[in-house]
Amino acid sequence: MDGTSRRTYLKGTAAGAATLGLAGCLGFGGSGEDTIQIGSDIPYPPFEYREADGTLVGFDVDIAAAVFGEQLEMTPEFNQTAFDGIISALNNGNFRVIMSAMTINDTRAEKVDFSDPYFTAYQTIVVPQNSDVTTKEDLRGATIGVQKGTTGSTAAAELKEEFGGDLDIKQYDLIADAFNAILNNQVDAIINDNTVNAQYISQNEDQLRFVEGDGAAVEQGKNAPPYLTLTVEEYGIAFRQDDDDLREQVNEALATIRENGTYDEIYNEYFEG
Amino acid sequence: MSDPQLVFDGVNKYFGENHVLKDIDLDVEDGEVVVVVGPSGSGKSTLLRCTNRLEEIQSGEIRLEGVSLTDPETDINLLRQRIGMVFQSFNLFPHKTALQNVTLAPRKVKGIAADDAEQTARDLLQRVGLEQKADSYPHQLSGGQQQRVAIARALAMRPHVMLFDEVTSALDPELVGEVLSVMRDLADEGMTMLVVTHEMGFAREVGDRIVLMADGEKVEEAQPEEFFENPETDRAKQFLSKFLEV
Amino acid sequence: MADAFSETDPQTNTGLLTDRNVRLAGQVVAVVFAAAVLYLLYRIASLVDLGLLETIFPRFVDAYLLVLFIFVVGGVLSVILGVFVGLGRISRSTLTRGVTVGYVEFFRGTPLLFQLIVIYYGIPTLFGGPDFPIQNWEIPAAILGLTLNHGAYIGEAIRGGINSVPDGQMEAARSLGMSYIGAMREVVLPQAWRNALPAMGNDQVILIKDTSLLTVIAVPELLSQFRDVYSTTFDPWTPILLVAVAYLCLTLPLSYVVTYFERRASPGGDNE
Numbered sequence: 001m002d003g004t005s006r007r008t009y010l011k012g013t014a015a016g017a018a019t020l021g022l023a024g025c026l027g028f029g030g031s032g033e034d035t036i037q038i039g040s041d042i043p044y045p046p047f048e049y050r051e052a053d054g055t056l057v058g059f060d061v062d063i064a065a066a067v068f069g070e071q072l073e074m075t076p077e078f079n080q081t082a083f084d085g086i087i088s089a090l091n092n093g094n095f096r097v098i099m100s101a102m103t104i105n106d107t108r109a110e111k112v113d114f115s116d117p118y119f120t121a122y123q124t125i126v127v128p129q130n131s132d133v134t135t136k137e138d139l140r141g142a143t144i145g146v147q148k149g150t151t152g153s154t155a156a157a158e159l160k161e162e163f164g165g166d167l168d169i170k171q172y173d174l175i176a177d178a179f180n181a182i183l184n185n186q187v188d189a190i191i192n193d194n195t196v197n198a199q200y201i202s203q204n205e206d207q208l209r210f211v212e213g214d215g216a217a218v219e220q221g222k223n224a225p226p227y228l229t230l231t232v233e234e235y236g237i238a239f240r241q242d243d244d245d246l247r248e249q250v251n252e253a254l255a256t257i258r259e260n261g262t263y264d265e266i267y268n269e270y271f272e273g
Numbered sequence: 274m275s276d277p278q279l280v281f282d283g284v285n286k287y288f289g290e291n292h293v294l295k296d297i298d299l300d301v302e303d304g305e306v307v308v309v310v311g312p313s314g315s316g317k318s319t320l321l322r323c324t325n326r327l328e329e330i331q332s333g334e335i336r337l338e339g340v341s342l343t344d345p346e347t348d349i350n351l352l353r354q355r356i357g358m359v360f361q362s363f364n365l366f367p368h369k370t371a372l373q374n375v376t377l378a379p380r381k382v383k384g385i386a387a388d389d390a391e392q393t394a395r396d397l398l399q400r401v402g403l404e405q406k407a408d409s410y411p412h413q414l415s416g417g418q419q420q421r422v423a424i425a426r427a428l429a430m431r432p433h434v435m436l437f438d439e440v441t442s443a444l445d446p447e448l449v450g451e452v453l454s455v456m457r458d459l460a461d462e463g464m465t466m467l468v469v470t471h472e473m474g475f476a477r478e479v480g481d482r483i484v485l486m487a488d489g490e491k492v493e494e495a496q497p498e499e500f501f502e503n504p505e506t507d508r509a510k511q512f513l514s515k516f517l518e519v
Numbered sequence: 520m521a522d523a524f525s526e527t528d529p530q531t532n533t534g535l536l537t538d539r540n541v542r543l544a545g546q547v548v549a550v551v552f553a554a555a556v557l558y559l560l561y562r563i564a565s566l567v568d569l570g571l572l573e574t575i576f577p578r579f580v581d582a583y584l585l586v587l588f589i590f591v592v593g594g595v596l597s598v599i600l601g602v603f604v605g606l607g608r609i610s611r612s613t614l615t616r617g618v619t620v621g622y623v624e625f626f627r628g629t630p631l632l633f634q635l636i637v638i639y640y641g642i643p644t645l646f647g648g649p650d651f652p653i654q655n656w657e658i659p660a661a662i663l664g665l666t667l668n669h670g671a672y673i674g675e676a677i678r679g680g681i682n683s684v685p686d687g688q689m690e691a692a693r694s695l696g697m698s699y700i701g702a703m704r705e706v707v708l709p710q711a712w713r714n715a716l717p718a719m720g721n722d723q724v725i726l727i728k729d730t731s732l733l734t735v736i737a738v739p740e741l742l743s744q745f746r747d748v749y750s751t752t753f754d755p756w757t758p759i760l761l762v763a764v765a766y767l768c769l770t771l772p773l774s775y776v777v778t779y780f781e782r783r784a785s786p787g788g789d790n791e
Contacts, residue, residue, distance in 0.1 A: 084750035111753050128649055143654070145737075149750035170657070170737040171747065177640070181737070184643035185651040207649060327690055354696035364691035368709050368784075378695035381705055423691075430695055 034074040037095035038064055041083035043176055045199040046270045047101040048078065059195075060099045062266045063118060063257075070262075071253035082173060084149025087111050091240060097250075098238035101193060103151040105233075113244070114236030116251050118263075120222070122229035123155045124194040125211040126201060128182065133189060133211055136228060143168040145178035145187035152192040155230045159191070183207060193233075194225055195271060276339050278303045278465055279324070279434055284333035286316075286323060293319050294330070295489040301434070306466045308476040308497075311486035312512065317469045320486070321438050324467065325356045337434065354382065357427030358436040361443050363419040365411040371398065371422045372407040375429045382430070390429075397425040401455050417448030421455055428459075435459065437468040453479075473516055477501055485509050566756045575748050579761045582744045586730045587769065589658070589740075593665035594723050600666060601673025601719075605711075606703070608678045619674070626671035632732050635664040639736040661733045665726060672722045680715030681707060713784040720777030727769045741765050 040060065043049035048058040056078055064076040079095050090098050090112060103121070104114045127133045133142070140163050146153040148171045160167040170187055172178040179200045181187045189211070190197070201208045210227040217224025220232050239247045257263045279301035286294035293316045301307050309317045322328040324335060326342055326349055335342040342352060366374050375394035379385040385393075398404045401421040411419055420440055427435060437456065441449040453475050460466060460479050470476060476483055476497060483500040485493040485508070493500065493509040504510045607619035626634065639660040643651035653659060684707050692702035731742040741762050748758040 084746050088749070088753065088755075107751070107753075148743075148746055153747075154751070171739070171743060172737050173735050177735075177737070180640050183648055184640070184656070185647075185649050185654060186643070186656055186737075325694055327694070350693075350696050350698050353694060356694070358691075358694040360687060360691060362685075362687050364685075364687035366688065366691070366706050368713070377705060378692075378697060381701055382696045426695070 035077050036068050036072075036074045036097065038068075038076055038078050039081045039086050039089055039095040039098045040078045040100040041086060041174075042078065042080050043174070044101055044196060046195060048099075059119070059266065059270045060101060062269070063263075064099055066257045066262050066266065067250055067253040071256055072249060082149075083147060084173075086149070087238065090238060096239075096243075096246070101196070101235055102238055103233040104236040105151065108238070111241075112238040113241050113247055114238055115247055116254055117234035117236055118254055119235040121193045121195060121233045121235060122215075122217050122222075122224060122227075123152055123191055123231040123233070124197050124225075124227045124229055126179075126182065126190040126192070126197045126208055127188065127211055129207055129209050131188065131209075135211070135213060136215075136230070139163075139189060140166050141168075142188040143170060143186070145170050145172060145181045145190045147172055147175040147178055147192065150175075150192070151231065151233055152190075156191045159230070179204075179208075191230065194227060194229070198225075276336060277301060278305075278338055279467065280334075280336040281320070282334045282336065284320075284323065284330050284335060286319060286328065286330045293489050294323070297333070297491055299484065299491065299494075301465060301467060304463045304465055305481045306460045306468065306479055307482050307484060308480035309467065309469045309484045309486060310471070310473070310476060310512070311492075314488075315486040316489040317486045318438055321358075321436050321467060321469050324434075324436055325353050325358055350382075354430050355433045356436060357430060357432035357434070359420070359423050359427055359438065359440045361439040363411070363416070363423045363443075365419050365423055365426070367411050370408050370410055371403065371414070371425075374411070374422060375426045378426070379429050394425070394429060397428050398422070400428075400458075401425045402451070415448060416444045417451045420444065420448075420452045424452075424455055424459075434465045434467065437466065437470065439469050439471065441470065441472060473501075485512060487512070563756050563760070566754075567760060568754055568757045571748075571752065571754060571757045572761070575744070575758060575761065578744050579741065579758075579765060582739060582741045583765045583768070585738070586727070586740050586765075589661055589665070589730055589733070589738075590723075590727050590769065593662045593669070594726055596662065596666040597669035597673050597722075597726065598719065600670030601677050602708070604670055604674025605677030605681060608674060609681060623671045623674055626668050627675075631664065631668045631729055632735065634668055635660065635732060635736055638664045657733075657736050657738050660736060661730075661738050665729060668729075669722055669726050672725075673719055676715045676718035676722060677711060679718065680711035680713070683714045684710045709784075713781070716777065716781050716784060720774070720781075723777070724770050724773055727766070727773065 040048050042056070044058075046058055047060040048056065050056055061076075061078065064078070068074045068076040078099075081089050081094070081100075083100065086098055086100060086102075087108060089095065098112070101119070101121070102108070104117060108114075125133070125136075125139070133139060136159070139159065144156045144159070144167060146156045146169060153169075153171060156167070156169050160169060170178075170181065172181065175192060175196060178187065178190050178192070182190055183204065194210075197210065201210065212226065213228035215224075215227075215229035216231050217229040222232055224232075237250060239250075254263075277300040281297050281299040284294055284297040285292070297320060299307075309320065311317050319328060323330050324342075330343060337352060337355060340352065341347060342349070365371075366377065369377065372391065372394050375397060376387070376390040379390045379393065380387060395404060395407060398407055401424055403418060403421055403425070406414060406418060406422070411422070414422065423440075440456075441452050444452065449472070453472060456466070456468070456475070457479050468476075468480070478497075480497050483493075483495060483497055484491060485500070485506075487508050493504065493506045495505070500509070501513065504513055604619055604623065607615050608623070610616045610619070639657060642660070643653075643656060646652075688706050688710065689702055692706040693699070697705065730738075730740050733740050734743040734746065737743075745758045745762045749755055
């Protein structure tokens, strides 16, 4: 089952703190057989993706196991959903929550309610190794690849406005498709979350690199990676607007795993320092 | 003495296991009208279709004016220009007018200019009595009219030999006469004709020689008088008796 | 002898399904369906945001023109390819026939979506990857995929059309000394074309709708525009209306064009 092996591992190391947390936020009759459907756009490494043998892994997957699995004693089940329709799918009842490296913003907050932030991310730019692009301005007249419905897509649209329309944007269903495109000389650059970009770059170090420089993160005084950042964003778990009870429980669970070190453990597994 | 115009030399044909033409020897002289009669399944239509290679023979030879039809070296398209064929089901091109039916092959095969082809076509249509119908489409013509256009179409290529495959069998009785009349005129003008038909009256009056076929074999061959008055073989007598029974 | 035609006899062999009842039932269903549609349209009308409509209209016009372009080019190419495929299918050469059959079986037997993905993502990898020479490969890939796929269907339609032309037509043409190609071109194909037109017209309408699949290879066609608008505004019905109208503005004119060709190609019509 998805996440089972990780659950066992985490249980072993966080048993003590988990028991305390359980006492506080248990409200479901505690049978451990409640399945919770989680909508997610897979693959989006390193947040949710499948290994070669089909096992679902990733930061979101592990957080879900810790929050829903351990803390709330439910069985998380991830449902593959296209990202650009994922909020509508949530509101149509296809699943209970969204965990898909989803950025909290005002437009989305009109349709869903978010948990407390559980991750900070930045929109960064990926280019081929031999590209001439070293600053944001160099992207004038270039072709950008983005994933449909993401904040990367929005950032690209804003960039296009900034350039007075002098930017070509190609929208892909999956972020993997966009990376395929950059490796096939179909786009000059990709705008997307930094950690996901880092994952793909690490698998293609000879071909791809970040655009370096200071950007939004530095401006806002955040602990940013050394790449050009266009925005600073925070991920949240999305709930239907009438699901306040569950949302509050999840917020408590998030707080708990931050305090007891589970969060840091999971974080360190996927992100160095 | 030169070869007759059309020669069938030991022709054999099989449809699978079926031996449909058995060792056929037949000569057709220049200007002769040879009428082939016989019961259904006797192979007479097949013989005709082998003459312009719509069907292939397995052994023997067919020669037109000394040129072997079955030789792989022979340009069959060229040879077919010298052989005109008229079909039982007319086979006019439905998407073209009568005039266009007649001018198509001269223009596309022989490269004759449109005006010349049209003039020839109108002459031919007049000859078969249909100059008024030049711009009609086949579906607007009666069966007899369509068949006459088909004859004009075949004549447009100026063939040396004309093949007629039961050309009146699909016509209403009243329309048969007009077609046979055209064929008679053609014979009088000296065209070499190989005619498969059930029309005994025509065979008797227009034919120079009658050939009776049965079960793939040539059973009897004679001048019309002898054939109809004094048939030699039993098979011929049997065949003719059926016609007299009406 | 019993009177078999008494008017008071019940209709024993049809029961409830009398002609009159069946007709009535059809009318009832039609009315219910129409009422449901009208009600839906009324509800939808109140949800349409005219301001948004105005804003997004230009991009839908661009998408419409793009789909029209892809359809015209792909349509023409697929018909041309289809003629060759149809002829290849009936070739007397086993090699030609075999290759053609293989082509048709593959492109009819695998999903168009799969074919598009292979062409768009697979071909550049074979030919240089980052050095692949064509930067905006999605449009050529779209046209190539649609042409190859629909060429197979058109080929079968034309083969059917050719087969329904009586053998006597080819025989008559060849008896006049015409070559195989000449006979095909002048006599058989014009008739086959007429026979195949309904099937071909059908296929071209499907081609228009197949352009919606191009959204997965990053072609900014109609469906892509809808997804983009919907994911940023969460207003479905306004863009849905535009998409529906746009597709109808492609398929309905096509139907008229096909009907026009059918009428022109019928016997007695001027075909040259």
